[in-house]
Amino acid sequence: MRSSSGxxxxxxxxxxxxxxxxxxMRRHGFERDAVIEALHSxxxxxxxxxxxxxxxxxxxxxxxxSLVYGVATFYNFFTLKPQGEHTCVVCLGTACYIKGARxxxxxxxxxxxxxxxxxxxxxxxxxxxxxCLGACGLAAAGVFDGEVVGNLTPEDAxxxxxEWVNHDS
Amino acid sequence: xxxxELNKIAVDERQEQAQxxxxxxxxxxxxxxxxxxxxxxxxxxxxxxxxGLGKMCAITGGGCRGLCAKGPxxxxxxxxxLYQGVKLGDVPEILDSLxxxxxxxxxxxxxxxxxxxxHRIVLEYSGKLDPERIESYIAAxxxxxxxxxxxxxxxxxxxxxxxxxxxxxxxxxxxxxxxxWNTVAKAQSAQKYIICNGDEGDPGAFMDRSVMEDYxxxxxxxxxxxxxxxxASQGFLYVRAEYPLAVKRLKSAIRQAEKRGLLGTSILGTxxxxxxxxxxxxxxxxxGEETALIASIEGxxxxxxxxxxxxxxHGLWGEPTLNNNVETYANIAPILQNGGDWYAAIGTEKxxxxxxxxxxxxxVNTGLIEVPMGMTVREIVEHIGGGIPDGRKFKxxxxxxxxGGCIPEQYLDTPVDYDSLLxxxxxxxxxxxxxxxxxxxxxxxxxxxxxxCMTESCGKCxxxxxxxxxxxxxxxxxxxxxxxxxxLELLEKLADMVSKTSLCGLGQGAPNPVKSxxxxxxxxxxxxxxxxxxxAGVCKIHHDKEGVLQ
Numbered sequence: 001m002r003s004s005s006g007x008x009x010x011x012x013x014x015x016x017x018x019x020x021x022x023x024x025m026r027r028h029g030f031e032r033d034a035v036i037e038a039l040h041s042x043x044x045x046x047x048x049x050x051x052x053x054x055x056x057x058x059x060x061x062x063x064x065x066s067l068v069y070g071v072a073t074f075y076n077f078f079t080l081k082p083q084g085e086h087t088c089v090v091c092l093g094t095a096c097y098i099k100g101a102r103x104x105x106x107x108x109x110x111x112x113x114x115x116x117x118x119x120x121x122x123x124x125x126x127x128x129x130x131x132c133l134g135a136c137g138l139a140a141a142g143v144f145d146g147e148v149v150g151n152l153t154p155e156d157a158x159x160x161x162x163e164w165v166n167h168d169s
Numbered sequence: 170x171x172x173x174e175l176n177k178i179a180v181d182e183r184q185e186q187a188q189x190x191x192x193x194x195x196x197x198x199x200x201x202x203x204x205x206x207x208x209x210x211x212x213x214x215x216x217x218x219x220x221g222l223g224k225m226c227a228i229t230g231g232g233c234r235g236l237c238a239k240g241p242x243x244x245x246x247x248x249x250x251l252y253q254g255v256k257l258g259d260v261p262e263i264l265d266s267l268x269x270x271x272x273x274x275x276x277x278x279x280x281x282x283x284x285x286x287x288h289r290i291v292l293e294y295s296g297k298l299d300p301e302r303i304e305s306y307i308a309a310x311x312x313x314x315x316x317x318x319x320x321x322x323x324x325x326x327x328x329x330x331x332x333x334x335x336x337x338x339x340x341x342x343x344x345x346x347x348x349x350w351n352t353v354a355k356a357q358s359a360q361k362y363i364i365c366n367g368d369e370g371d372p373g374a375f376m377d378r379s380v381m382e383d384y385x386x387x388x389x390x391x392x393x394x395x396x397x398x399x400x401a402s403q404g405f406l407y408v409r410a411e412y413p414l415a416v417k418r419l420k421s422a423i424r425q426a427e428k429r430g431l432l433g434t435s436i437l438g439t440x441x442x443x444x445x446x447x448x449x450x451x452x453x454x455x456x457g458e459e460t461a462l463i464a465s466i467e468g469x470x471x472x473x474x475x476x477x478x479x480x481x482x483h484g485l486w487g488e489p490t491l492n493n494n495v496e497t498y499a500n501i502a503p504i505l506q507n508g509g510d511w512y513a514a515i516g517t518e519k520x521x522x523x524x525x526x527x528x529x530x531x532x533v534n535t536g537l538i539e540v541p542m543g544m545t546v547r548e549i550v551e552h553i554g555g556g557i558p559d560g561r562k563f564k565x566x567x568x569x570x571x572x573g574g575c576i577p578e579q580y581l582d583t584p585v586d587y588d589s590l591l592x593x594x595x596x597x598x599x600x601x602x603x604x605x606x607x608x609x610x611x612x613x614x615x616x617x618x619x620x621x622c623m624t625e626s627c628g629k630c631x632x633x634x635x636x637x638x639x640x641x642x643x644x645x646x647x648x649x650x651x652x653x654x655x656x657l658e659l660l661e662k663l664a665d666m667v668s669k670t671s672l673c674g675l676g677q678g679a680p681n682p683v684k685s686x687x688x689x690x691x692x693x694x695x696x697x698x699x700x701x702x703x704x705a706g707v708c709k710i711h712h713d714k715e716g717v718l719q
Binding site: 032 | 199203372374378409410411412448449452468470527529530536567570609614617
C-alpha cells in the first residue's frame with residue numbers, strides 16, 4: 001500500500017538544484033513509490049547520485065536508506081560516480097554489436113586507455129556503454145554529449161574524444 | 170469537450186491545412202534527427218520565409234517513414250512525393266520544384282518493395298502527421314474510436330470487438346488481448362490500473378520507440394479505451410529513460426489531451442474519468458517482465474515474483490492491473506473504428522493483423538517496417554530489406570532478442586507469426602530482426618547475448634543468477650579457443666537446467682541463443698574447440714595456447 005510521511009527534510013546544502021528534487025517528490029506526494037522518479041531528477045540535476053542525494057531522498061520519502069541504495073545500484077541508468085566534462089556512450093545493442101561496436105570500444109581503449117565506466121584522469125571525458133539506444137537503423141551508434149551519432153567508426157569515435165581531451169572548452 | 174467539439178477541431182484543422190498548397194514533412198525521428206533533419210527543417214522554414222511562401226507552404230516535423238538508413242526523409246503533401254538523403258544544399262531545389270516536376274535524384278522509389286510490400290495499420294499515418302499537435306491527430310481521424318467507444322458502446326462491447334479482432338500481445342508473448350481485458354474487467358475492485366509497457370529492452374528493437382515518438386496520441390487513445398473497457402481510472406506509461414524524445418512527446422501529448430478534455434474527468438462529456446502518468450524506466454531489461462515492471466512503478470528494485478497470481482487479479486499495489494505493450498495499444502483505435510472482423514481478416518489463422526519489425530544489422534534497408542502476419546522471412550529480408558550489402562552471404566536472422574534464436578538460410582521461407590517460428594527454436598518476439606552475414610561468428614553472438622542476460626539477471630533466483638554466469642564463462646572460453654568438448658557438453662546441460670528452473674522469462678529464455686546457434690551452427694562451435702579457429706575471423710584465438718587441451 002502507499003504510505004507517506006508528509007513532512008519535508010531540509011536539503012543537504014543551499015544548492016538550488018535540490019529544489020528540483022524536492023519538487024519531484026512533492027508532485028508525488030512524498031510517497032514511497034517516488035524513489036525512482038526522485039533519483040532520476042537528482043541525477044539530472046547533479047549528474048550523478050552521491051551519498052547526500054540518496055540520504056535526502058530516503059529521508060523525505062520515509063524509506064530506509066538501504067532500499068534507496070538498492071534501487072540506485074539495481075538500475076543501470078543511475079550512476080554513483082561523477083562523470084567527466086564530456087560523455088561518450090557507445091551503444092552495445094545487437095545491431096551495433098554486429099556492426100562493430102566492440103571494435104570501437106577496443107580502439108578507444110587502445111588510444112585513450114578508457115574502459116566502459118571510466119573517466120580520463122583530467123576528468124575531461126567519460127566512456128559509457130548503453131544496452132540499446134533504439135537507433136539500430138544507424139548502427140553502430142553512439143551518443144556524444146547528448147547528440148546521437150550514427151554509422152560510427154572507431155576512427156570517428158577516437159577523433160571526437162581526442163578533441164575533448166586535447167582542447168579546453 | 171463533447172463529440173461535436175471534436176468534429177469541429179477536425180474541420181478547423183483540415184481547413185487550416187487546406188490553405189496551404191504544399192505541406193512538407195521533415196522526418197523528426199531519432200534516426201533522421203541524428204542526420205541533422207532538425208537543421209534541414211530550419212533551413213526550409215528560413216527559405217520559405219525569405220521567398221515569401223509562408224502562406225502557401227507549410228513545414229512540419231513529421232514521423233518516421235521507416236527507411237532510417239536513407240534519412241533525412243522529407244515528404245511533400247498532397248503529391249505524396251518522398252525525398253531521401255536530403256542535405257542542406259538541396260533545400261532551394263526542393264522548394265523550386267514545388268508544383269512542378271519533382272527533384273529526380275533525391276526521390277525515393279515508392280514503388281520499391283520496401284514500401285509496396287508493407288501493410289501499415291499501426292504506422293498508417295507514417296510521416297504525414299505532426300506528432301506534437303493533437304489537432305493534427307484529430308484531423309486525421311484521431312479520437313473518433315474513443316468517441317465511438319464512450320458514446321455508442323458498452324465496455325463489454327469494446328472487449329468483444331477486441332476479442333473478435335484476434336489481437337495478441339505485441340510484446341512477444343502473444344497472449345490474447347481480448348481475454349486479458351476480460352479478466353481485468355471481471356475482477357472485482359474499486360481501484361484498477363492500466364499499464365502501458367514502453368520499456369523496450371530487447372537490444373536491436375526500436376518499434377515501440379518509433380510508435381511512442383510518432384503516434385503518442387494513438388497510444389494514449391488506445392490506453393484510454395482500454396481503461397474504459399476494464400473500468401480503470403488510473404494509468405501508467407512506463408517508458409525507458411533512454412528514449413528522451415518519446416518521453417518528451419508523450420508528456421506533451423498527455424498535457425494536450427488533458428487540456429482538450431480527452432483525459433481527466435468526464436472525458437468527452439461522459440461519466441468516464443481517467444488519468445495517466447509517465448514513469449521512467451532506469452535501464453533494467455528485466456523490467457519488461459510484467460511483475461518486475463510493476464515493482465519498478467512502485468519505486469522498488471525491478472525483481473519479478475512468481476505468477477499466479479497474475480497482475481490481472483493482483484497487480485499494481487495489489488489491485489487488478491491491465492498491462493499491454495505499446496504496439497498492442499496502438500492497434501486498438503483502428504480495431505474499434507473498423508471493427509474486429511476487419512482486423513481478423515488480415516494475417517494468418519492464429520496470428521491476426523500486422524506486426525511492426527525493426528530491421529537492422531547487415532541489411533541494405535535498415536529501418537522500421539509493418540507487414541501482415543505470415544509474411545515469410547525471405548520476403549522481409551530479401552524484398553523489403555533489400556538483401557545483404559557488399560556482396561556478402563546471408564547467414565541468419567536473429568529474432569526475439571536475448572530470449573530468441575536465429576533463423577538460418579534453409580528456413581527462410583517460414584512465415585513469421587507467433588507460432589510458426591517456435592519449431593525452429595526461436596520466436597517472433599517483440600519485433601527486432603537482426604540480419605547477420607558471414608562476417609558474424611555465431612559463437613560470438615551467443616556469447617554476446619549471454620553476457621547481456623548475465624548482466625541483466627536481477628539476481629533473485631539462483632538458476633538465472635549463477636547459471637547465466639557459468640554459461641557465459643564457458644562461451645567465453647570457447648571463443649578464446651581454450652574449451653574442450655567436455656565444456657560443450659556442460660554448456661548444453663546448463664542450458665537445459667537454466668531454462669527449466671528459472672523464475673521468469675529472462676532466465677527461462679536466456680539459453681535460447683545458445684541452443685539455437687548450437688542447433689544450426691554446431692560446426693562453428695567445433696571449429697573453435699577442436700580446430701582452434703574462428704571461421705568468421707571474429708574471435709581472437711591465440712594459437713600458442715593450444716596446450717591447454719592436454
